[in-house]
Amino acid sequence: MRPGGRAVRPAMRTLVLPALIIGFSVVVIWASLQLDLSPPMIVGESMQPRVFPIVLMIINMGLAVALALQYRIAPPKQIRLEGRSTWGTIALFGVFFVLTVYVDMIIAIAATVFLMCLLWGERRLPVALAVSVLTPTTVFLLFDKVLQIRFPRGLFTNWYYG
Amino acid sequence: MLDALLAMGSVVFDPYLLLLIFLTTIVGVIIGVLPGLGATTGAALLLPFTLTMAPVHAIAVLATLYVSATFAGSITAILINTPGTAAAAATTFDGYPLAKRGEAGRALGIAVVSSTVGGVFSIIVLCICAPLLARVAYEFRPPEYFALALFGLSMLASISAGGAVRNVIGGVFGVWLATIGAEPTTGIERFMFGNYELYEGLSFVPVFIGLFAISELLVQSKHLNRAIVAVRLKAVMLPSREDYRRIWKTVLRSCGIGTFIGVLPAEGATVASMIGYAEARRWSKNKEEFGNGSVEGIAGAEAANNAATGGAMVPTMVLGIPGSGTTAVILVGLLVHGLRPGPYLFTEQVDTVYQIFGAMLIANLMFLAMGLYAAKLFARISLVPSKILWPMVFALSVIGAYALHSSLLDVWVALVFGVIGFLARRHGFAVAPIAVGLILGEMVETNLQNSLKMFDGDWWLIFTQPLAAMFLFFAFLGLFGSAIFAWLRARLWSSD
Incomplete structure (x- = not known):
């Protein structure tokens, strides 16, 4: 297709x-x-x-x-008809859902961003990795420190919140 | 009035607010130059970041983003023939041809100056008209509000994207979404399917993030291999005396058109710029230049789209009826920050209202400076590849959706509405009508119920109220006017 x-x-x-x-x-x-x-x-x-x-x-x-x-x-x-990238992105929403429920929301965002970069054609792994780590981390810290919003408990947040 | 002007001027003495306006203008221009990320998506993404701000700061940030992103769409429209926002689509018609002739700096200069004049003009109109309209709106009772909300919905039939029928279907769907949750009068649960997180209804913010940001992400995933050819830009030039002589009438006309279109509920900058451009061509002595780099074409479109920003704030703040997709987000911002839009806002929160107007005025002056001196830099940002940009937007979207109520349900709502929005757009439906319907839904139902109580169940008595009857007549014209005129024209033409 x-x-x-x-x-x-x-x-x-x-x-x-x-x-x-x-x-x-x-x-x-x-x-x-x-x-x-x-x-x-x-x-x-x-x-x-x-x-x-x-x-x-x-x-x-x-x-x-x-x-x-x-x-x-x-x-x-x-x-x-949409190509692989569109349906793949919608499928990634499912991956994000599963990872959020069973692992951790921030890890789920990082993993989804990384996979989305690759799916959309980014071939430079270090770039995809940097985007997928820096973006959720920056937004997480901004919301946590400045806006004081607590994120749902999970693998990463359990470690972060203690 | 003097108090209002003092409140407006007080913005200059609030360094924190000035800093926020400055930073938001930069963010707004960046959002505006990135194709796909328009003012509405930007405002929806920025809204969660304003949660801890004071109400005046939060709304000033959203309003600043609105005016700066609306202007910035013209930078990429002129330099890479891709409008950063839909409102800048008409600017490509003459902006890009002029840029290809080596006059990109001149085209941008005309766009920046026209946008600023349009924006400032509409804010002056906003300052004058909004309190006058608020005085009229004091007299409104449930029948008038019900009719007014219907008028707002009927105007969906004529917004730019989608067709009339599809837009109204979207609007009705949005109104239905507003019925989800406990019914306000009786407390009876509707369409909650046992999920008590929906008791107070669908939260606007995640729905908007889904409809505007996530659906756009899916739309962009279809255009990954789009080639971008940028035109060289040396420096932005202020218009010459000859340019001013040619465009001043067009700019003034477009200011009026844009402000008027903006004031109409549910109409926005995109419609304004198209009409502004068409009228510029109609009145021009140099029609042959249109499409080949006409300075009047650029001025007509740009003055109109920025004039619509101030105009669209009038129904939003005075009546609680969004004047465009972005003002729908601003309206949600007002509600989130405890400011109830309506005529009472102009008596109870007059300082806040005029500080917001003042912030919009300063934002217009700031983007004038940025457009003249930093357009070249901002244009480079538009070349950020989609494969990097949109995954970042995904991260912002889901965290933003979660932030308002710290609820994972809101995240799922955003994702589901992202897919719904994408499928709707795939079939030619615009998403803005769904958002407007969602906002107006409660207003329609509650005021209909109260009207029925007022008239002991005799619904037809709504038509006996002069203002309500007038709004209902306008609503009828909004829905069927173009069809009736087309039919009449065909009849008259055939009888000739």
Whole structure:
């Protein structure tokens, strides 16, 4: 899947995107209908908490239909599928999540920055290493010393905070 | 008024604030020259750093960043044909051709001077108009605020990026996001799915960091191999007398256009610069020069985009309705620092308000100096490779998202909204409408509820309130005006 190689056909998107919006709206309406009802003496002449989100989603469904009609008149431009760097970056968010939860947030940031530099084409390892160590360290010290914000406990912060 | 002017002038005697403005102007110019990192992303990233500052310092920092980054986009627009910010896109049309002819210094000089005039003009208008509008806004009750918020949302239909329908879908999605958490009147939990960290709703800061900074990171990952050809720059030159003679009318016109566009809710510097450029061309006697290095084209775009910065602060501070993506972040800054935007800000916090205006004025003068004497240096920063810059932005984003509430949930929210923002932009949706919708969501719902209570459930009585009816009419025009005019024009044309 190289960038610029394949592209999504516009005909598909004329229906897929509005359908997704309508599907999302239906799910939200369903979830809204599951919300508790408030006693009338609290709500008074106003509306139940479920009403407003339902009204919003009905408007969104109308707009999705308008979008589908608009796409039929003027089909959207072809979307070039993203390359390795984009999907790889999103995957790195997952790596960051796992490392933050199970190891340490600051180490997770350093590791993600390092891997992102390499993924985005940085071939000079010392440069990638310097960026990945200096950036989180500088920002961490700034937030810790100046803004006095405590970071979540982990491998590095346990050592740092004692 | 004298008190207000004294408060504005007091900025000069606050060395700490002056230092902050100076440093933020540098940061703002750096953010402005780095393609992709615009004023909105910069403000979202800088907001967590202001947490421990006094409110006036914090908002002054954000406002300074806004004006300096909006100007700085023109440096790369002229030198490397890549606008540092979307608001400088129109500057590339004539700035780069003029620079290629060996007149980069002249192009930058015109851009700097036009930007400064535009910025100063809009701050003068801000100082005069904001208190007047605040006096009118004192009379607003729930129906008027509800109608006004709807008007703000309707203006999303006409913002530059995306299409009208897609922008409104984004706005409605943003309003829905604002319903997440406990409903304010009844306390009933909505869409929290058992997560009590969401009880007070989604926090604005991580959502904004996700929508603006992380989504931009993903967009930039698609353009890693973009080649940059920089034009040589010897020195920035002040415009000659002949240049002033040619541009002064254009600059004045663009000042008016930019300020007016900025005042309109949800419109911003990008729309202003495009209209400023188009009007400069329309009124010019040298139309053939446009696109080939016209000094009027540069002046028209630059004066308008910086004039929009002051204009956009008017609805933000007076009505709590953001005038642009960046002012949406500034609005969040006001809320985070305990300053409730609205007409009462102008009676209860008048010193703070005018100190912020004063800071914006000084920022304009500082970037004039920086633009004239350090543009060459700043232009080099724009050549920092993406593969180094954006991983650093990732680190700043996640730590910034965490900082406000020391909550890891905020970090996950930022990442999720980064991906949502990226996917939205991939399909031609702009992210600013989602941010504006999120901010206006509570205002819409709460004021609708209060209006219903006022009128014993008769919602149609909202239309009997003159100001509310006027705003609703404008909202209708904002949504359907262009379609109605197009239809009318087609009918009249076919009947001819």
